Amino acid sequence: MKVPFNILSKAYFMKQEEYEKKAIEILRSGWYVLGNEVKQFEKEFANYIGSKYSVGVDNGLNALVIAFRELGIGLGDEVIVQANTYIASVMGITMNGATPVFIEPDQYFNIDVDKIEESITDKTKAICVVHLYGQASNMDRIMEIAQKYNLEVVEDCAQSHGADFNGKRTGTFGIGCFSFYPSKNLGCFGDGGAITINNEKYDRDFRVLRNYGSEKRYYNEVVGYNSRLDELQAGLLRVKLSHLDELTAEREKIANKYLAEIKNSKIELPLIREGATSVWHLFVVKTDERDRLQKYLEENGVGTVIHYPIPPHLSKAYEYLGYKKGDFPITEKYAETVLSLPLYNGMSDEEQSYVIELINKYK
Structure with a gap:
């Protein structure tokens, strides 16, 4: 018998009719970037996660990059992150010019919270929490430490769509950064990502940053990114999210x-x-x-x-x-x-x- 590590097409065929109906609907609509599908997915995903807002972006790495930028974290700043994570978690920090401070994992593969405080310095600005392999980290303790030292919390939720800690879902404790890479639990059919927040200002700023730094076309407020979740992926994600x-x-x-x-x-x-x-x-x-x-x-x-x-x-x-x-x-x-x-x-x-x-x- 052959058992591959993963077969992405099996999940597709389980809901083939729904996916294809949605794809054709979007293709025939003539609107492919920042339209109704993205708006509806953002609402539905925020509702699923339990956050006030959700902003669709093009991938999980850029979700992290944009999150740290919005927090003003850059050159000379330090961000605590577990050492055994996927490298994208670290790139989100360093692409903003900040320095990662690595912490060993615990027996659950997540950050060992008992080792965080000893690594905090006057340069520490945030904790990047990675809910590795799909299990929620020890968020109660992490939030206690963050509050004690006035640190920001960014959650790398690329592998934890729907996981929770003490009844609260990952992506709602700090700024949640999600990937919808095809192999993820909530995977699309290409690249995709999202940021979840409860702060109205962050919601507005993330929308500006993902779209060349503009809220109104051709009126650029800052130097932003071309980092938008497209309509087709958003629509297909809506189908998968419902299941x-x-x-x-x-x-x-x-x-x-x-x-x-x-x-x-x-x-x-x-x-x-x-x-x-x-x-x-x-x-x-x-x-x-x-x-x-x-x-x-x-x-x-x-x-x-x-x-x-x-x-x-x-x-x-x-x-x-x-x-x-x-x-x-x-x-x-x-x-x-x-x-x-x-x-x-x-x-x-x-x-x-x-x-x-x-x-x-x-x-």
Whole structure:
């Protein structure tokens, strides 16, 4: 049996008629940028997340870039961020000229809140919280620290659409930055992103920044970006958003089957923090024999992915920060031991059972 890591088309075919009807409707409308579909999606997404406002942008990275810019964070400022995140979280900081201050992760793969305060300096302006792999971070403690030191909070919610902490959804604690890359839980059919906020001024400013720095055409207030969510992606996202709870429940069912049935002492299963929920963007296990396990699964037809093999502080892109191997041992250990198993909407019971059987047989 062949079980790929992901099959995006399965989710499409589940709602094929709805997607195609919406696509044709938009194509025939003759309006393709910043029209009714974007407006309606922004309202519906804000309502789903629980924020007052939502601003559609072209991708998750630019959501972060625009968020930090709006906060006035730049050269000479520091932003705390977990070391084991995807590099885009860090790029959102450095593309504004600010310096990332890395913090080790906890056992849930999210930022270790007990290590934040010791890294705060008079240059610290914000905490970038990444809800990695779909699980909400320890937001109550993070918001306490932010309030204590008067720090801004930017949430990288690229993998956590609909996850919550103590009943409050990610993207509503600080400024929420979302990606709708096709593989995300709420993925579009190309690139897309959004920023969620409860501040009316930020809402207005983000709309200006995403559109060349203008609210009224040809009247440019600032040097902005061409960073708009297009009508076609917004319309298709509206279709998927209407089914997101159903899609999340399916992912939870798959994850729960893995958690209940994978039984191998060499494999460490993911943990869920008390008070947090996960939308299971990824199902990430740990093993000291990661490369061997990955090869074994590949030889038996099962696809896996490593999220992520090179931590940002060891990437060539951030050599200038001066970090070396050994500076963040927990992060580096995760990079050497994590492996993401197949988990996608439309995955059959037979496919799941095959993956579980293979892992349980692994010696």
